[in-house]
Amino acid sequence: MKSRLNAILDALLPLFATLAALLVGAIMLIILDVNPLVAYGALLNGAFGSSNALAETLVKATPLLLVGLGICIAYRGNVINIGGEGQMIVGAIVATWFGLRYTNMPGWLMITLAMMLGALAGAVWGGIPGVLKAYFNVNEILSTVMMNAIAVQLLNFVLTGPMIDPIQSEKASQIPQTARLEEAYRLPRLVPTRLHLGALIAVGLAILVYFLLWRTTLGYRIRSVGQNKFASRYAGIKVERYIIIALMLSGALAGLAGVTQVYGVNFRMITDGSTSGFTGRAGYNGIVAALFGSLHPIITIPASILFGALLVGANTMQRVTQVPSALITALNGLVVVFVVSSEIWRKKRQQKRLTIAIEDQEFDEFSNEIPGHSVEEAS
Amino acid sequence: MISDLFSLTVLLGIISSGIRLATPYLFASIGEAFSQRSGVLNLGVEGQMILGAFTAFYVVMNTENLLLGVLAAMGVGALMGLAMGFVSITLQAQQGISGIGFYLFGLGMSNLLFQLLVGTVETVSGFPKVPLPILSDIPVIGELFFDHNILVYLAFLIVPIASFVLNKTNLGLKIRSVGENPEAADSLGVSVSKVRYFTTIFGGAMSGLSGASLSIALLNVFQLGMTAGQGFIAVALVYFGAWRPWGVLAGALLFSLVNGLQLWIQVLGINIPSEFAVMMPYILTIFVLTLSRSKYGAPSALTKPFEREG
Secondary structure, eight states, X not given: OHHHHHHHHHHHHHHHHHHHHHHHHHHHXXXXXOOHHHHXXXXXXXXXXXXXXXXXXXXXXXXXXXXXXXXXXXXXXXXOOOTHHHHHHHHHHHHHHHHHHSOSOOHHHHHHHHHHHHHHHHHHHHHHHHHHHHHHOOOHHHHHHXXXXXXXXXXXXXXXXXXXXXXXXXXSSOOSBOOOOOGGGSOOBSSSSSOBHHHHHHHHHHHHHHHHHHHSHHHHHHHHHHXXXXXXXXXTOOHHHHHHHHHXXXXXXXXXXXXXXXXXXXXXOBOOSSTTTTXXXXXXXXXXXXXXXXXXXXHHHHHHHHHHHHHHHHHHHHHHHOOOTHHHHHHHHHHHHHHHHHHHHHHHHHHHHHHHHHHXXXXXXXXXXXXXXXXXXXX | OGGGGGSHHHHXXXXXXXXXXXXXXHHHHHHXXXXXXXXXXXXXXXXXXXXXXXXXXXXXXXXXXXXXXXXXXXXXXXXXXXXXXXXXXXXXOOHHHHHHHHHHHHHHHHHHHIIIIIOSOOBOOOOXXXXXXXXXGSTTHHHHHSEEEHHHHHHHHHHHHHXXXXXXXXXXXXXXXXXXXXXXXXXXXXXXHHHHHHHXXXXXXXXXXXXXXXXXXXXXXXXXXXTTTHHHHHHHHHHHTTTOHHHHHHXXXXXXXXXXXXXXXXXXXXXXXXXXXXXXXXXXXXXXXXXXXXXXXXXXXXXXXOOOOO
16 A cells, blocks of 8 residues: 555656746746746646647647657666657658659658658657767767767758759858648648657657567667666676667667657748757757656656646747747756756655565564464564 | 968968957856866856846846846856756756756746847947057067957956966865766765765856857847857867866867867858858867867766765
């Protein structure tokens, strides 16, 4: 009974952390002379208030979930993949190029191929830091950040040069975007909103990642490497290989996130020239979602929806209260800080449980020595 | 033309911009080197920088007092450093990830405050060039090294000071011992958390100063997301420089010289897409991180929270 309560408390920690962040946000809103209830009400309404709003939330949640799933895998292997942004970009570039290059294919075939190619590109982009970490001991946090910067430049290059929309290249405006994909190549809509099949695919992948991590040898080895590199090596696991695989899988999922943005949302690649112009920072927010989901693929589903909601609702909040949506970016940051900080309470309780368990065991051993009194009977 | 790059004026131009561009990296990297030497990886540098950049800009815009701008930026950075310290030292949270949190927080806050308080792009009159007397009259060299704003001199001056403090003083010994072997340091009566708090707060202040050097000395303007990843590069330079101030200097100079080269390639209209030119420093950083053997010399307790036994 007590252990179940503990488990529930553990699972609720991120929620408390979010509440704390929202509380800080409320204080900031009060300072700005805005009623926090009105602001958060607008946020909630913007995120869930209508079927369109809900659909938008799920559309925003999709790339977060995909990136977040990759974070779950990498993190279990004790690698931190900050490179979601870059992996999304290269995945989208390759998939878009393919879709524009090969016309008149059956839609399902193109979508399948584009997703595979996008995932592959993301895997390569994630695999490079993987190889560098495994064989050259290069810190993956740094290399993935660098790979992001490189991908952004690559994006700016292809969208203003080789892949620019022929219509835009003739105009003076020169908006950095590609041509539109043909209609047949678009991810099917689920309901008459902007919600597309990518959301379902992401949920399916979440289940798949769960099975991968806890029901397959590959997953077992990734987790084992993550928990103890040296013991894993001693047990004959090729540690380097699994570090690379973890980052490649992580990159593949982020690459896929990039593909869904093109094939499901915009039907073309477009940026505003800023570093997050294409991704909308999903590569970072996916980390936030995964953390919030306790780095568990299934819990990451609702976590992504929550952060999708925050992003969508932030725009409504901005319209209603004039408070810039950047407030939500700041609060997202606080959520991350609070979630990782709250870990200490989980650890402390775990330690306490462990001590109690050991004491109980000692007691059991002691009581077993008393004739006529066995633990089996007692319990 | 490529050959244009090798004319004397251009080479001098590259070196001169390289020296100027090294300024923000030097401040942030030296601060980060201190906190990493004590065992704390502060990945929130980017957030501290951008918030510092905004603070300095805002204060100078309103008061036209440059010193006040610098101090305010350092104060904000120090506060964020304190928060980072609390989270990673007292609460023992995962440092890599909490740093990303502070990055998002700083980015969002600076964005929010800019939109609320400033709104449009405005320029301020920042630190002017201060040619050093006599030294700046030396032909070529004078122009290259002794004709910059005061923060540039300060950034380069900090390197030998930092090196001295780390290697030759009692404080430096404490910082290093806490980063290498906190248990031993603790048993000798050094307060591990006090030293680590000091370095993260110092690191934060330096990141704030670094941001200020962008907004009120190098560019004299604040733009949303203007640090553009420089804080992350500053962290990379610490690895690059093997956690030593002189190494950090070498890394910062190499990086900013390549950056200067990249700027000049664009100025001269050489036929390389500018995007590839901008990419170069990042590729170089990955390359150097891959090849340098020094990364194996990381402080043993880096990213490991310290908890007293019992």
